[in-house]
Every structure is written in C-alpha cells, then in structure tokens.
Amino acid sequence: MKNLYTSDLTKSTYDAIIIGSGVGGLTTAVCLAKSGKKVLVLEKHYAIGGFTHTFKRKKFEWDVGAHYIGQVNNPTSLIRKAFDYITNSKLQWDDMGDIYDQAIIEGETYNFKKGLQNQIDQMIAYFPNDEQAIFKTNHSRSIK
Numbered sequence: 230m231k232n233l234y235t236s237d238l239t240k241s242t243y244d245a246i247i248i249g250s251g252v253g254g255l256t257t258a259v260c261l262a263k264s265g266k267k268v269l270v271l272e273k274h275y276a277i278g279g280f281t282h283t284f285k286r287k288k289f290e291w292d293v294g295a296h297y298i299g300q301v302n303n304p305t306s307l308i309r310k311a312f313d314y315i316t317n318s319k320l321q322w323d324d325m326g327d328i329y330d331q332a333i334i335e336g337e338t339y340n341f342k343k344g345l346q347n348q349i350d351q352m353i354a355y356f357p358n359d360e361q362a363i364f365k366t367n368h369s370r371s372i373k
C-alpha cells in the first residue's frame with residue numbers, strides 16, 4: 230500500500246495521536262477534541278471509519294461490518310447518549326423492523342426478532358429442546 234502520510238504531520242505537536250479511524254478511534258478523538266485537546270487521527274486505509282464504512286460495486290452497496298446497533302432506540306441508554314454526544318445529535322437512526330436479521334442454515338431460515346423477550350421466545354420456538362440453555366444464557370445478561 231502506498232504511504233499516504235506526509236512528513237508535514239510531524240511539524241505540529243499533538244496532545245494525542247490515535248492510530249485507526251474506526252468507531253473506537255473516532256469516538257476517543259471526538260471526546261478528546263471536545264475537551265480541548267489537539268488530536269491527530271492516522272488511518273492506513275483510503276477510507277475512514279474502519280468497520281463502519283461501506284463500499285459499492287455496480288448498483289450494490291455493502292456494509293463491511295456494523296449494520297445495526299442495539300439500544301439506540303432508547304434515548305436514555307448509554308450507547309445512544311454516547312452517539313448523541315460525539316455527533317452533536319446529528320446521527321439519525323432507523324428502526325430495523327420486527328425482524329432485524331436472518332440466518333439461513335442448510336435451507337432453514339431463522340429470524341432474529343426485535344426485543345429480548347421476543348428473541349428468546351423465537352429461539353425457544355426454533356429449538357424447544359434447548360429452552361433451559363436459551364433462557365439461562367439470556368437471563369445471565371444485563372440487557373434491559
């Protein structure tokens with residue numbers, strides 16, 4: 230890959246240098262910048278965003294990573310507050326609908342339903358013999 234960084238970057242001083250412009254790096258950079266720090270973010274890829282960026286081939290568009298995020302429908306959730314803070318509340322969210330994902334395994338379709346209890350009920354309907362394990366796994370989490 231060609232070297233995109235220039236030596237001009239070393240002529241300034243920074244309070245923090247962040248390697249990588251994924252959501253983690255950019256979140257940290259924004260928090261530091263908002264608290265008055267001078268921040269340099271270095272990214273080796275030609276597009277910023279890490280696993281949040283998208284790319285196009287002909288008429289199709291792909292998400293390389295993140296395609297949905299939980300809990301952001303709740304304005305009081307920590308993750309929603311964090312996104313509101315780093316984007317000055319400019320990031321808009323769309324509802325994924327009642328079925329937010331599907332797994333197709335050996336021709337069988339498994340729907341992933343919005344809402345923890347809905348998802349537990351759905352998984353138990355698919356795998357009735359594993360009810361105890363599904364229940365135990367989900368109730369040991371602290372998702373509200």
Ligand SMILES: Cc1cc2nc3c(=O)[nH]c(=O)nc-3n(C[C@H](O)[C@H](O)[C@H](O)COP(=O)(O)OP(=O)(O)OC[C@H]3O[C@@H](n4cnc5c(N)ncnc54)[C@H](O)[C@@H]3O)c2cc1C
Pocket residue numbers: 248249250251252253254255271272273274277278279280281293294295296297298299
């Ligand atoms: C296929 C897939 C689907 C996913 N789906 C979801 C989802 O639906 N919902 C969800 O919440 N999460 C999802 N995730 C997880 C989520 O995308 C990641 O947890 C999150 O994006 C990671 O962010 P990050 O900043 O830690 O790292 P990254 O996004 O990986 O960013 C790291 C950045 O650092 C750069 N970098 C690395 N080394 C250097 C270097 N030496 N110099 C300069 N730059 C460098 C990389 O190029 C990259 O841009 C998914 C992940 C994958 C792989």
